[in-house]
């Protein structure tokens with residue numbers, strides 16, 4: 001490993017970063033050819049890092065699938081890939097005759113948004129949304145955003161930021177006042193500016209949603225060329241994830257309460273929210289779910305009789321085991337189809353841990369729901385019978401590590417699958433009939449090459465009895481070990497230990513660019529799903545509350561020491577890296593096991609929960625992980641502050657011997673950059689080698705192409721440098 005030059009590392013990174021990943025697939029209508037054969041077009045979107053251009057490029061490719069409604073007869077790509085530029089959102093109409101696009105385009109040097117309607121090869125409409133000034137920017141995020149055709153194909157529904165009146169200075173001279181809105185003034189006879197509001201703080205929805213504050217539901221009447229912003233919704237909720245109700249009588253959406261103040265939503269599907277129906281015929285807004293829980297991903301059945309959605313508790317751990325619920329449109333009754341799983345039973349089903357269902361998730365007969373979900377360290381495709389609640393795994397027996405349902409339409413499933421040694425590939429297959437025992441017959445649309453030199457396995461651990469959790473005892477956990485395949489007898493591998501963040505998330509056996517590159521360069525990588533990870537039953541999640549900094553730290557160390565016993569690892573070359581809560585664990589490990597790890601790399605790590613609670617977008621996380629109940633109207637008491645400090649990595653800083661590289665995102669709202677700086681100063685004061693990389697324009701994930709690639713290069717070089725200290 002030590003013999004690799006930066007140029008060689010960059011070459012391997014560049015080579016493996018060429019593999020694109022799938023982000024979307026849409027199945028077109030069934031067309032009968034002139035020879036009587038039936039086929040459907042499949043539209044796919046992919047993304048790929050372009051290191052030269054320093055951006056993630058998005059491209060599309062279409063495929064044609066001939067079928068007999070039960071099996072694929074013939075399939076192939078139709079044409080080559082095309083890069084997608086300027087499209088914010090796009091959606092084909094249900095019949096496939098039209099396409100709607102929200103596009104960003106520069107007009108005379110100014111960025112504008114247009115809503116386009118295409119029919120065959122003609123752009124029928126191009127509506128300048130920015131000029132209409134009915135609302136602010138259209139939302140394209142997965143949390144709120146949508147672009148939905150009405151069933152009648154006459155209207156389009158989307159979410160945008162509420163229009164904010166222009167604010168001007170108290171000292172603006174009257175002749176210039178409201179000058180920017182001249183057109184509006186002529187049209188409405190009113191000046192659209194307010195004084196004194198220029199510096200008012202507007203709450204936002206937190207990490208990665210910093211430009212989202214007050215979403216509104218908007219409707220374009222295509223024939224009438226008219227955009228309207230829906231009013232009549234409750235004032236204390238922010239709407240999103242909207243769709244047309246049966247018969248287009250109104251719209252159904254999720255509303256998130258934003259009183260008394262907004263809490264970060266990213267990775268936090270535990271925020272109080274409900275399913276709502278805005279009746280456009282009577283102008284009334286009705287709440288369809290209890291309002292005491294958190295709900296997301298509502299999906300209307302093909303027969304338009306039921307809405308399936310996911311539900312979990314409010315506050316508590318930010319990722320939890322969800323219920324699959326069903327709202328019957330006609331009886332107005334709600335039922336639970338799949339409940340929370342505390343401990344997995346004999347069938348092996350560990351519970352639902354998805355926070356987003358695929359755009360379509362129903363079988364054609366409206367009797368089953370299909371979704372992808374982490375089950376321990378793999379991601380499987382699961383099928384639920386809504387009448388019995390019984391669950392079948394469509395993929396449990398496969399040797400592929402991770403399956404992702406991109407879409408399902410008339411029982412034709414489009415999936416992306418990958419493994420640590422196999423980049424994403426694209427497959428299609430028909431869902432077998434409800435009473436059929438048959439397996440899915442998968443057909444590859446886009447294959448990917450297996451990396452023959454990379455090997456992976458899932459290891460299962462039972463914590464030693466002294467580390468058992470008395471309240472939640474006998475819990476197991478896993479780790480994913482990724483290694484070079486061919487290793488000469490006398491060679492011992494350097495090891496990089498990577499606990500995931502969250503802490504309630506999971507690493508599944510999927511394509512992981514950095515692990516594949518490290519493996520190519522001769523490192524072994526150990527990714528630990530310590531107790532508290534999702535995918536193992538709700539008891540595992542709850543076992544960690546109040547025990548962060550001990551139980552999770554011990555689990556990781558136990559997994560590492562067990563792997564070292566195999567004899568294939570060089571004990572003098574063990575490093576640790578992690579982001580966020582994974583960074584919290586990395587910094588704990590070097591503090592609690594001084595000198596064991598020869599290098600540490602932490603991305604936006606949580607360093608001091610007590611100092612972070614006042615500045616993060618999710619203060620509830622600090623209280624809940626420390627074992628307390630969060631309440632929006634009370635401050636932690638002295639004992640709670642003390643515990644938050646005592647369970648934080650800063651507490652062990654004086655024991656640290658390991659050199660630390662910190663990678664920090666300037667605009668991180670989740671773990672504010674001051675956390676990394678606090679650790680940097682504490683290490684510097686103790687003469688521990690420390691280096692801090694500061695990435696402007698980056699948030700918590702450090703996922704911009706240059707930040708991600710630079711962070712990776714520096715991580716490897718830091719480890720190589722300190723392995724030879």
Ligand SMILES: CSCC[C@H](NC=O)C(=O)N[C@@H](CO)C(=O)O
Nearest residue numbers: 267501502505579580581616621
């Ligand atoms: C107040 S920061 C809490 C840690 C953070 N949790 C949720 O956002 C975290 O560890 N994030 C992970 C993803 O879950 C990450 O890798 O950024």
